[in-house]
Amino acid sequence: MASFSLPKLCKITLFSLVWISMVAVAAASLQFRVGGKRGWTKPTGNESETYNEWATRNRFHVGDSLYFKYSNDSVLVVNHTSYTNCSESNPIIKFNDGDTVFQFDRYGFFYFISGEHDHCIAGQKLIVRVMVHPAISSPQPAPLPSPKEDGSDEGDDWGPFWGPPPQNSTIKLTVASYFMTALGGMLVIMYLLM
DSSP: OOOOOHHHHHHHHHHHHHHHHHHHHHHHOOEEETTGGGOSOOOOSOOSSOHHHHHHTSOEETTOEEEEEOSSOOEEEEOHHHHHHTOOSSOSEEEOSSEEEEEOOSSEEEEEEESSHHHHHTTOEEEEEEEOOOOOOOOOOOOOOOOOTTSOOOSSSOOGGGOSOOOOOOOOHHHHHHHHHHHHHHHHHHHHHO
């Protein structure tokens, strides 16, 4: 069996935690291929759905990304006004490499259009709404029992001196998931090193 010193074991454990955390975060993000097999192309009118119909069928979150596959075209990230008017004159970001991956770094709306004006007019444009991960809030404390009809506070009822119930210890599921992944990884590594 291998023998490790405590500092070396601490370094291995720290490295393992960092690595497992990075893998867990990467696994939580999704990449969506815009346009499916046909990619980011000018609509012909024979498509089964528009780009925006496709977007409404999906849930996008911060950290997810869109993959645009195209040729002889470009992808522009624009504001709402430029999206509505198919104006490619002042994009926020312009991509023209044919294989574009755009990662969402915030929640809210993102607007994409083709860099070819006639393509945009034909419907080669996309609105994506990136969802907010709502925090799981603790439930409100239960109301205190009402006093007896005669006004006395005696009997088997819980009196107000007990105070409100303790706060719920619920945490976000994702945080618990990351913690359990890291803990499981540490246990596997510790088992392998022992």
